[in-house]
Amino acid sequence: METGELILNIVASTLRLSTPLLLAAMAGLLSLQVGQVNIGLEGLMLAGAFTTVVVGFWLGSTWLGVLAAIIVGMLLAALFTLVVTRFKANLIVSGLAINLLASGSTAYLLKVLFDTSGTLSPASLESLPTVNIPVLSDIPVIGSLVFSQSPLVYVSWLMVPLTALFLYRSIPGTHIRAIGQNEEAARSVGIPVRRRQYLALMLGGGLCGLAGAHLAVGDLALFREDMTAGRGFIALAAVYFAAGRPRWAALACLLFGMFEALQFRLQLISSTPPQFFQMLPYVMVVVVLAIISARKEWRKGW
Amino acid sequence: MPYLEVRAIRKTYPGGVLANDDIHFNVEAGEIHGLVGENGAGKSTLMKILYGMEQPDSGEIWLGGQRAHIAHPQAAIQLGIGMVHQHFQLVPTLTVAENIALGRETRRGLFADRGVMRERVRALSDQFGLHVNPDALVSDLSVGLQQRVEILKMLYRNARLLILDEPSAVLTPQEVVSLFEVLRRLVAEGCTAIFITHKLDEIMTLCDRATVLRRGQVVGTVETARVTPAEIARLMVGHELEPPLARKASAAESRDRLIVRDLQTGDARLQNTTVNFSVKSGEILGIAGMEGNGQTGLVEALIGLRPDAKGDILLDGTNLHGLSTRDRRKRGLALIPEDRNREGLSRPMRIWENLASGEYDRSPLNTGGVLRLERMRTAARALMERFDIRAPNEGVAVSTLSGGNAQKVVIARELATPPAVLIASQPTRGLDIGATGFVHEQLLNLREQGCGVLLISADLDELLALSDRIAVLFEGRILRIFPREEATREQIGLAMAGKVESEQAR
Numbered sequence: 001m002e003t004g005e006l007i008l009n010i011v012a013s014t015l016r017l018s019t020p021l022l023l024a025a026m027a028g029l030l031s032l033q034v035g036q037v038n039i040g041l042e043g044l045m046l047a048g049a050f051t052t053v054v055v056g057f058w059l060g061s062t063w064l065g066v067l068a069a070i071i072v073g074m075l076l077a078a079l080f081t082l083v084v085t086r087f088k089a090n091l092i093v094s095g096l097a098i099n100l101l102a103s104g105s106t107a108y109l110l111k112v113l114f115d116t117s118g119t120l121s122p123a124s125l126e127s128l129p130t131v132n133i134p135v136l137s138d139i140p141v142i143g144s145l146v147f148s149q150s151p152l153v154y155v156s157w158l159m160v161p162l163t164a165l166f167l168y169r170s171i172p173g174t175h176i177r178a179i180g181q182n183e184e185a186a187r188s189v190g191i192p193v194r195r196r197q198y199l200a201l202m203l204g205g206g207l208c209g210l211a212g213a214h215l216a217v218g219d220l221a222l223f224r225e226d227m228t229a230g231r232g233f234i235a236l237a238a239v240y241f242a243a244g245r246p247r248w249a250a251l252a253c254l255l256f257g258m259f260e261a262l263q264f265r266l267q268l269i270s271s272t273p274p275q276f277f278q279m280l281p282y283v284m285v286v287v288v289l290a291i292i293s294a295r296k297e298w299r300k301g302w
Numbered sequence: 303m304p305y306l307e308v309r310a311i312r313k314t315y316p317g318g319v320l321a322n323d324d325i326h327f328n329v330e331a332g333e334i335h336g337l338v339g340e341n342g343a344g345k346s347t348l349m350k351i352l353y354g355m356e357q358p359d360s361g362e363i364w365l366g367g368q369r370a371h372i373a374h375p376q377a378a379i380q381l382g383i384g385m386v387h388q389h390f391q392l393v394p395t396l397t398v399a400e401n402i403a404l405g406r407e408t409r410r411g412l413f414a415d416r417g418v419m420r421e422r423v424r425a426l427s428d429q430f431g432l433h434v435n436p437d438a439l440v441s442d443l444s445v446g447l448q449q450r451v452e453i454l455k456m457l458y459r460n461a462r463l464l465i466l467d468e469p470s471a472v473l474t475p476q477e478v479v480s481l482f483e484v485l486r487r488l489v490a491e492g493c494t495a496i497f498i499t500h501k502l503d504e505i506m507t508l509c510d511r512a513t514v515l516r517r518g519q520v521v522g523t524v525e526t527a528r529v530t531p532a533e534i535a536r537l538m539v540g541h542e543l544e545p546p547l548a549r550k551a552s553a554a555e556s557r558d559r560l561i562v563r564d565l566q567t568g569d570a571r572l573q574n575t576t577v578n579f580s581v582k583s584g585e586i587l588g589i590a591g592m593e594g595n596g597q598t599g600l601v602e603a604l605i606g607l608r609p610d611a612k613g614d615i616l617l618d619g620t621n622l623h624g625l626s627t628r629d630r631r632k633r634g635l636a637l638i639p640e641d642r643n644r645e646g647l648s649r650p651m652r653i654w655e656n657l658a659s660g661e662y663d664r665s666p667l668n669t670g671g672v673l674r675l676e677r678m679r680t681a682a683r684a685l686m687e688r689f690d691i692r693a694p695n696e697g698v699a700v701s702t703l704s705g706g707n708a709q710k711v712v713i714a715r716e717l718a719t720p721p722a723v724l725i726a727s728q729p730t731r732g733l734d735i736g737a738t739g740f741v742h743e744q745l746l747n748l749r750e751q752g753c754g755v756l757l758i759s760a761d762l763d764e765l766l767a768l769s770d771r772i773a774v775l776f777e778g779r780i781l782r783i784f785p786r787e788e789a790t791r792e793q794i795g796l797a798m799a800g801k802v803e804s805e806q807a808r
Contacts, residue, residue, distance in 0.1 A: 169413050170413050174400055177395060178393040181393040181395055182391065182394070185390075185392055185404075186404070188375060189391075189404045189455075
């Protein structure tokens with residue numbers, strides 16, 4: 001394989017692999033900004049992936065499956081909001097509960113509904129069709145790699161500026177940031193704090209549902225137990241390293257996606273045990289982001 | 303007709319503290335009205351009632367000739383009442399304009415119309431001479447500017463009556479000067495202001511009239527042009543006579559137990575001031591002074607909570623400089639802190655745990671690194687008996703105790719082993735008469751036993767009743783020390799207002 005081709009291949013798979021991270025990171029960012037960090041991103045994604053496959057299979061439409069995933073993500077996030085705000089439950093415990101609930105219940109339902117375990121791959125379920133962006137996808141070499149993707153890849157790119165715009169320019173978004181910074185102050189000027197908390201966290205739930213849907217039907221069309229494989233936590237790490245700012249979180253997600261893409265290539269060409277390379281993305285992302293975020297003046301602005 | 307009229311407001315908190323007792327006062331339109339009183343006098347409660355954060359048990363508020371019902375802060379804002387809290391209600395990562403418009407954004411479709419908001423803030427800022435950049439991030443602003451943002455926030459909501467809760471407490475002297483300019487400008491532009499403080503000079507410079515509160519009651523409304531600061535000070539600290547305390551002659555030999563030489567507390571506001579005094583055995587040295595004149599810094603420097611403090615502190619001849627708080631306590635320094643709930647006790651913990659917290663690290667409560675819980679409980683029961691702590695048993699949480707009993711827990715812990723020197727900072731604040739009497743008795747007992755007692759109090763009566771000498775703290779230094787025979791209310795009042803230059807030269 002030529003070097004140029006290799007690089008382009010890595011770029012393409014980077015984009016694909018960062019998609020669920022980007023979506024989950026924007027969800028984590030919303031939760032961080034409203035002051036109720038949701039460590040249940042992982043569980044919300046998993047529930048989304050499962051819902052996509054099951055509903056898509058039942059209704060015979062992948063897109064309806066994706067829609068259902070968004071709804072399930074939002075409902076679970078609403079539940080999370082309820083327990084952490086109304087009942088003042090601990091954030092960590094509640095987030096963990098979401099993760100355990102999603103992991104356990106998807107495995108259980110897999111058994112009960114389909115009498116199988118491990119993987120569910122209904123033959124009649126199709127993955128989402130590749131969308132070619134007109135004109136752009138005709139650009140030689142790059143076009144077909146970058147602008148010929150599964151639709152949720154584009155959605156994830158769009159979500160980064162949209163989240164930023166929402167948080168930093170819209171009125172509810174400004175309220176969300178105000179609540180996260182100084183809830184007392186937000187309350188004192190009459191902001192409906194509880195409603196905004198639901199808004200931020202449920203939007204995040206929807207994004208996680210989408211992230212799960214991409215994992216399930218973005219390339220293939222299957223659900224595997226615990227297929228999220230820690231991506232929710234990586235997304236959360238990206239959010240923290242970015243100090244809650246959308247574009248830096250997105251960059252961190254791309255970085256992780258890139259290391260993951262590299263890892264696959266390295267496994268193919270090396271005799272070192274594959275586990276070593278599987279570990280690499282996680283290590284690298286921590287190292288690189290720690291170095292970047294250690295710089296002063298890092299935590300200002302968007 | 304006054305602009306604001308407060309009639310017969312009464313407020314009792316759960317637990318029985320009577321915070322406001324039949325409060326009457328008027329504010330004329332366009333005046334800056336001072337509201338003065340020591341901490342705990344009821345100022346904050348009154349302001350919370352005016353701003354709808356608390357509801358009075360009885361009484362009426364009239365605003366512009368109409369009865370006002372203020373159920374919550376939003377209602378107060380609707381009526382044109384704005385409050386600038388001592389702790390700012392700002393969001394650091396939002397801009398000035400975003401903070402000011404927060405919750406009242408001008409809409410343009412889905413988004414906030416930042417242009418319109420920015421222009422309105424700029425216009426208000428110019429009109430009132432506030433000079434705040436609408437686009438600056440609040441986290442980048444100085445405290446003084448942040449306060450202006452708070453003021454603008456209220457003006458943006460069309461407040462005509464501004465309540466400022468101890469606005470100068472957080473400011474540097476220069477910032478105070480410009481705050482005063484701003485307030486004068488506000489009044490000139492048609493606003494009315496209530497200015498809460500316990501600093502007399504501020505009342506004298508800024509306010510037309512001032513209402514003085516003491517122990518939840520109005521003790522008078524004065525026109526500042528017609529009174530002296532000393533007169534206000536006397537109103538604030540009161541002049542009721544309490545039953546005279548029996549003060550026996552103390553142990554004859556008088557050696558210095560505590561000598562403080564050239565102590566600098568490291569207080570940024572009170573730089574270049576040093577404190578010198580000594581406390582003899584069998585002596586109570588009272589420290590008088592309006593709050594905020596360096597009392598807190600002095601106490602913290604003595605007990606070892608101010609790493610930047612400079613100067614010598616000699617306890618029975620040993621220099622405590624550089625020693626940790628624990629080492630100072632081991633050498634016989636004891637403290638009844640100003641705020642028992644935050645500094646004196648761990649409220650969620652049990653009585654015996656609190657009592658053991660002074661000596662848990664040594665025998666007999668600790669043998670070879672093992673805590674002897676049963677001994678702690680037994681010792682606690684003995685202390686409860688000795689100091690008359692009234693509680694069901696030693697295992698209840700301190701948070702369930704009344705103020706008086708909680709203070710007794712502090713005192714029992716501090717005096718379990720007789721100290722060489724006791725620092726008692728506002729030891730009777732918020733206590734009822736019975737508990738106050740108990741504390742006084744304990745202090746006098748210590749004195750008879752030959753301890754040195756440093757008594758810091760805002761209550762002049764208390765100081766006059768207990769002290770052998772009274773030192774007056776003013777702007778971080780000891781202005782004068784009065785022997786008991788020479789200490790009169792008038793003399794001390796004057797000194798507390800900083801007016802003893804002639805005598806000091808003497």
